[in-house]
Amino acid sequence: MKKYILSIIMFILFSQISFASSAKEGNLTTCDKAQYSDKPMVVMYSADYCFYCKKFKPIFYHLSYNLSDKFNFVIQDITKKNKPSVCNSVDLDSIPTLYIINPKTGYVDLIPDKFYSSPATLKNLLLGYYKNLK
Numbered sequence: 001m002k003k004y005i006l007s008i009i010m011f012i013l014f015s016q017i018s019f020a021s022s023a024k025e026g027n028l029t030t031c032d033k034a035q036y037s038d039k040p041m042v043v044m045y046s047a048d049y050c051f052y053c054k055k056f057k058p059i060f061y062h063l064s065y066n067l068s069d070k071f072n073f074v075i076q077d078i079t080k081k082n083k084p085s086v087c088n089s090v091d092l093d094s095i096p097t098l099y100i101i102n103p104k105t106g107y108v109d110l111i112p113d114k115f116y117s118s119p120a121t122l123k124n125l126l127l128g129y130y131k132n133l134k
Helices: 002-023 051-067 119-133
Strands: 041-046 072-077 097-102 107-111
Touching: 041 051, 051 072, 051 119, 097 119, 107 119
Parallel strands: 041 072
Antiparallel strands: 041 097, 097 107
């Protein structure tokens, strides 16, 4: 039993260490660059003052690091004046909010916030979306 508990603790610690190291290396781009790409975008709408946005950013960076071959990842700050773009064409009720935007087809889909708390579930949702593109 002790070995089992110790192995679980080691797994959690290792997961957190690898998660933290890849989270700092996120592969983000701008909406202007992403809208001319063939890859769909995952856009996080946030603000610097938002506590929940700050808590979610490491997860978003981690996803961008692991899925940058399939998606462009963009953080869109709602407090900054941005020129018109595909990223500004969504409705926001709260932040952080995630959307998948496919610039080739014009498809825009809200990612429900129930997926935000689990990086693995969110990653699987994105991979499922990508798989259905083909």
